[in-house]
Amino acid sequence: MVLNFIWIGFLVIAFIVAVVQLIFFGNPQVFSDVINSTFDSAKTGFEISLGLTGVLSLWLGIMKIGENGGVLNSFSRLVAPFFSKIFPDIPKNHPAMGSMFMNISANILGLDNAATPMGLKAMSELQEINPQKDTASDPMIMFLVLNTAGLCLIPISVMVYRAQLGAANPADVFLPIVLATYFAALTGLISVAIYQKINLFNRTIMGTLLGMTSLIAGIIYFLSGLPKEKIALYSSFAASFILFSIIISFVVTAAFRKVNVYDSFIEGAKEGFKVAIGIVPYLIAILVAIGMFRASGAMTMLTDGITWLVALTGINTEFVGALPTAIMKPLSGSGARGMMVDAMKLNGPDSFVGRLSCIIQGSTDTTFYILAVYFGSVGIKNTRYAVICGLLADFAGITAAILLGYLFFH
Numbered sequence: 144m145v146l147n148f149i150w151i152g153f154l155v156i157a158f159i160v161a162v163v164q165l166i167f168f169g170n171p172q173v174f175s176d177v178i179n180s181t182f183d184s185a186k187t188g189f190e191i192s193l194g195l196t197g198v199l200s201l202w203l204g205i206m207k208i209g210e211n212g213g214v215l216n217s218f219s220r221l222v223a224p225f226f227s228k229i230f231p232d233i234p235k236n237h238p239a240m241g242s243m244f245m246n247i248s249a250n251i252l253g254l255d256n257a258a259t260p261m262g263l264k265a266m267s268e269l270q271e272i273n274p275q276k277d278t279a280s281d282p283m284i285m286f287l288v289l290n291t292a293g294l295c296l297i298p299i300s301v302m303v304y305r306a307q308l309g310a311a312n313p314a315d316v317f318l319p320i321v322l323a324t325y326f327a328a329l330t331g332l333i334s335v336a337i338y339q340k341i342n343l344f345n346r347t348i349m350g351t352l353l354g355m356t357s358l359i360a361g362i363i364y365f366l367s368g369l370p371k372e373k374i375a376l377y378s379s380f381a382a383s384f385i386l387f388s389i390i391i392s393f394v395v396t397a398a399f400r401k402v403n404v405y406d407s408f409i410e411g412a413k414e415g416f417k418v419a420i421g422i423v424p425y426l427i428a429i430l431v432a433i434g435m436f437r438a439s440g441a442m443t444m445l446t447d448g449i450t451w452l453v454a455l456t457g458i459n460t461e462f463v464g465a466l467p468t469a470i471m472k473p474l475s476g477s478g479a480r481g482m483m484v485d486a487m488k489l490n491g492p493d494s495f496v497g498r499l500s501c502i503i504q505g506s507t508d509t510t511f512y513i514l515a516v517y518f519g520s521v522g523i524k525n526t527r528y529a530v531i532c533g534l535l536a537d538f539a540g541i542t543a544a545i546l547l548g549y550l551f552f553h
Contacts, residue, residue, distance in 0.1 A: 149511070149530070153432035157439035164440055167270045176438045184434030188427035192419055195259065199415035202260035205393055206242065207411025209403055212397025215241030221475060229332070229341060232272075239268035243286055245389075250508075251294055261291055263418050263520050270521040278525040279518060284532065285335045287517055291473075291533035292331035292540065293508030295324050301505045304484060310492035316362055319547035320505035325359055327507045327540025334532040362470040418520050425519025429511055433474045445470060461553070462545050464496035468503045469541045476509040499548035507540035 161177055163171040183187060209215045218241035226233070226240050233239055242265035249258035273280040280286070291483035296321045329352075336343050343349070369377065397404050437440060450463045468482040486500035512534040518526060 144348050150428060150432050153436045156441050157432075157435040158440040160441040160444060172218050173258060173439060177435050180434035180438035181431050184430040185427050187434075189423060190428040191430075192423045192426055193220045195422065196419040199260045199263065199419045200412040201415070202262055203415035203418070204408035204410075204412035205390055206245070206261060206264050207414070208397045208402070209241070209245075209393040210411075211402045211407045212393060212404075213396070214393050214396050215245070217241070218244045228345050228348050229268055229285055229336070231341070232280065233269070234272065234283050235482060236270070237268070239265050239272075239282075242268055247289060247294070249386075250290065258290075259516070260415060260418075261287075262517060264414075266517045266521050267414075267418070275525075277522060279527050279529055281339050283518075284527060285332075285339070287513060287529050288331040288335050288532045288536060289328065290517070291508050291510040292328035292536040293324055293506070294328035294519075295320070295505060298324075298505040301483075301501050304480075305487070305492050308484070308487045308492045310487075310497075312493075315551075316498055317343050318367060318500045318507070319502045319544065319551050321363060323357060323502060323506035323544040325356075326543040327536045329338060330539035331532060331536030334535045338528050338532065406509050419425055420450045422516050425515045426512075429515040430475065433478065433511075436474075437471075437478065442467065442470060459549075459553075461495055462499060464490065464546065465503055465545075465548075466501040468500045469544075472503060472507060472510070472541065473510040473537045476512055479504055480510065495548070495552055498552050499545065502520055502544040502548050503541055506544040507537045510534060510537055 157177060161173045164173045199444040206215070215238050216236060217373065220236065222240055222244045223235065226243070227235070230240075230243075242261055246258050246261035246265055249261055266283065269280065269283050270276065273283065298317065300312045301316065301320065305316070332417075333343065335341075341348075375526065394404055397407065446463065446466050449466060450460055453460045453463060465486055468479050468486060471482050483500040483504045487494075487497040490496040490500075510530070514526060514529065514533065518529075
């Protein structure tokens with residue numbers, strides 16, 4: 144229901160803005176731009192889904208090896224004390240626990256391509272125990288919001304873009320990104336816990352959160368003592384090493400337990416292909432609406448209006464140049480990435496706006512994209528309060544990113 148209103152809202156606003164531009168500014172070209180954006184967005188949606196096919200087949204194949212080899216059950220037992228408190232409706236030792244743990248771990252390491260198939264696998268397993276197949280369950284919403292918060296300790300992709308555009312120190316945004324994304328994740332967890340009446344003062348939950356905070360502080364302390372040019376190198380190595388270790392451990396463990404590794408991989412890969420095909424219509428629908436909203440000029444009007452309002456308060460308005468990335472981030476990952484690159488090209492990668500755009504890009508994840516892909520993969524239509532909590536996490540992450548940008552670079 145929520146996605147239905149959002150989708151209609153984007154289309155209606157795009158039409159109204161286009162009509163305004165025609166009547167008051169004599170710009171008939173806007174209608175052609177909007178229509179062209181539908182074709183471009185539909186093509187992009189299909190290409191993204193097509194690109195996901197190979198990745199999904201690979202990683203769901205690897206996940207099936209881990210499942211048949213018993214590794215995911217081991218992960219389930221490892222995270223059971225904490226996950227059983229924030230996912231009280233999931234049965235003990237359910238395989239979804241292991242899949243969710245792998246997904247969240249991949250996100251933390253900045254391994255987007257590995258995280259998505261693991262997340263879709265977890266969502267499929269959660270759907271198996273969902274009593275209302277077209278309505279998001281409490282565990283589904285908690286899991287999705289933790290994904291939209293985008294907790295990431297190694298923002299490799301942002302640093303790569305900065306390096307490509309000639310930043311003096313591509314990794315100089317690392318620390319503010321880590322801090323901003325942690326605030327987003329914490330806000331997402333708390334907001335869902337309030338809706339679901341989860342006791343956050345439980346000893347296990349508090350201990351885990353304090354442990355995560357200590358871990359993040361330790362990583363920041365270690366990396367802050369390294370030369371700037373080595374931070375990206377260490378981060379990339381750690382992520383690649385851990386990912387490769389996971390693959391090898393899955394295969395070796397399954398082989399040791401006399402599981403047919405090849406057949407397990409093929410079985411999982413077939414599931415990946417089916418999931419990728421199922422995503423296509425949901426992804427195209429949301430991307431077309433976003434593309435029309437952007438092409439109509441509604442996005443430009445929104446940012447101009449915010450600039451005017453901020454100026455009235457007397458607050459420094461330099462951050463507004465990075466707001467297109469912030470506004471686009473919950474809607475489209477590729478769109479936000481494009482806004483970030485544009486900001487760096489226009490203002491310079493080492494400018495305040497350029498750096499702030501990068502921090503915002505890494506501070507949270509694409510709420511509506513994840514909503515469309517994850518819920519769409521299992522046919523969820525009623526998302527309940529998932530959008531509200533996801534956007535709260537986005538708001539916290541983006542607000543923290545702006546404040547940290549001023550703290551670090553202004």
